[in-house]
Amino acid sequence: MSSNKKYTFTLVDKETCISCGACQMAAPDIFGEDDDGLSFSLIDDNKGIKPIPEDLLDDLEDACDGCPTESILVSNHPFSADAVEQQAE
Secondary structure, three states: OOOOOOOOEEEEOOOOOOOOOHHHHHOOOOEEEOOOOOEEEOOOOOOOOOOOOHHHHHHHHHHHHHOOOOOEEEEOOOOOOOOOHHHHO
């Protein structure tokens, strides 16, 4: 049985993140700060393989809009070809 439900996945490009904290302020349930001070996705430890809960999608959009370096990557597909966690949700 196939579902037409769309999923959204995210991760932070740590190569371009400047540690400004804008994403953490806009979406504290999605983004945190690692030991190096860089932002990362709390949802799945920045792997981009677990769908963002629907009730957090507006926060994700706000975080993306507020990121000065466009370091927040968003996709309708997992960032890893091995990802199957979305189907468990």
